[in-house]
Amino acid sequence: MDSPLDIIYIDNHLLVVNKSAGMLVQGDITGDLSLLEAARDYLKKEFNKPGNVYLGLVHRLDRPVSGVIVLARTSKAAGRLSQQIREKLVKKTYWALVEGNPPQRQKLVNDIERTGATSRIVKTGTGKSAVLEYQRLGTVQDSSLLEIDLSTGRHHQIRLQLSNIGFPIIGDFRYGSKRKFPNRSIGLHARTISLKHPVKDEVMVLETAPP
Numbered sequence: 001m002d003s004p005l006d007i008i009y010i011d012n013h014l015l016v017v018n019k020s021a022g023m024l025v026q027g028d029i030t031g032d033l034s035l036l037e038a039a040r041d042y043l044k045k046e047f048n049k050p051g052n053v054y055l056g057l058v059h060r061l062d063r064p065v066s067g068v069i070v071l072a073r074t075s076k077a078a079g080r081l082s083q084q085i086r087e088k089l090v091k092k093t094y095w096a097l098v099e100g101n102p103p104q105r106q107k108l109v110n111d112i113e114r115t116g117a118t119s120r121i122v123k124t125g126t127g128k129s130a131v132l133e134y135q136r137l138g139t140v141q142d143s144s145l146l147e148i149d150l151s152t153g154r155h156h157q158i159r160l161q162l163s164n165i166g167f168p169i170i171g172d173f174r175y176g177s178k179r180k181f182p183n184r185s186i187g188l189h190a191r192t193i194s195l196k197h198p199v200k201d202e203v204m205v206l207e208t209a210p211p
Contacts, residue, residue, distance in 0.1 A: 004038050008206055013077040013199050014070060015039055015055070018208040021066040021185030026057060039071055058082050059090075062156065064171070067094070067190025068208045072198070080198035085153075091194040094148040094158060095210055096134075097187030098167040099177060101144055107133045108161045112154045118174060119156040121164055130154040132161060143170065147191070158188060185211075 006018040017035065019025065024034040040053045055071050056078030072078035084090050111127035112119050121127075131151040138145050144167070148158055156175070162168060163175035169188050171181025181187055189210040196203050 004033070005035075005042055006208075007042075008068060008208055009204075011073075013073055013197070015043070015073055016068060016070050016206050019061055019066055019069050019190075021064055021211065022183050024063055025060045025069065035069065036071070043073070056081075058085060059153070061190055062159075062188075064184060064186040065188045065190065066185065066211055067188075068193050068206050069190065070193060070195070070206070077198040081195065084195055088151075089196065091192075092150045092153075092190065093192040094150060095137075095189045095191045096146045096148055096158060096162060097170050097181075098144050098146060098162055099170055099179060100142060100167045101139050102134075102136060102146070102162075102165065102167045105133070105135045106165070107131070108165065110161055110164065112157060112160060114155045119154065119160050121160065128152075128154055130157045130161060132158060134162075159186070 008018055009016040019035055024032055026034050026036055036055060036057060040055050043049060043053045055073060058070060058072055058078055058081040061067060061069055072081055110121045110130050111124050112130040113122045113127040129152060132148055134146045134148045136144050137147055159169055159172050159175045168176040169186050170177055170179045171186040192205060192207045194205045
């Protein structure tokens with residue numbers, strides 16, 4: 001059987017994949033195939049590795065979101081990537097297709113609190129700070145394409161903050177969208193991620209086109 005992975009980059013330290021919308025990153029109670037499971041299976045077969053294959057998950061994407069995701073092939077790489085994330089040295093850019101016609105540029109700053117499977121905006125000083133900036137790339141009829149620079153990585157942050165200003169992501173019924181998107185996905189795509197290679201002394205910009 002062919003691998004369901006769309007591989008962007010691979011070496012001895014990293015495996016970078018374009019996750020399809022609707023695919024779990026990590027297994028859950030549904031029992032559906034996850035990205036981690038598929039990636040481990042791919043590495044085991046591709047490199048003829050016996051036993052368990054190490055693969056470190058250093059960041060996540062929600063199930064209905066597509067785009068670039070970085071997996072660590074060694075514990076050293078996982079530790080160094082996690083350190084970069086903690087120090088806010090990793091830059092992520094997203095594209096979002098939203099309902100309506102938002103301002104050309106805007107910076108959104110809110111306090112967010114996770115409440116089970118969702119998140120909500122709370123009074124300043126009572127939650128975790130969530131910061132993003134966006135620019136509108138274009139508008140067709142009553143839909144707009146936004147490019148988003150994410151400064152923090154809170155649960156459902158982009159989805160919640162855009163919905164809060166009246167421009168929900170298309171297909172995101174959880175946060176107020178009234179329009180469907182194909183295959184229960186939403187109009188959110190992790191476009192690029194910029195990070196320092198965990199072993200080589202070089203900055204990598206990993207990019208993937210939206211579906």
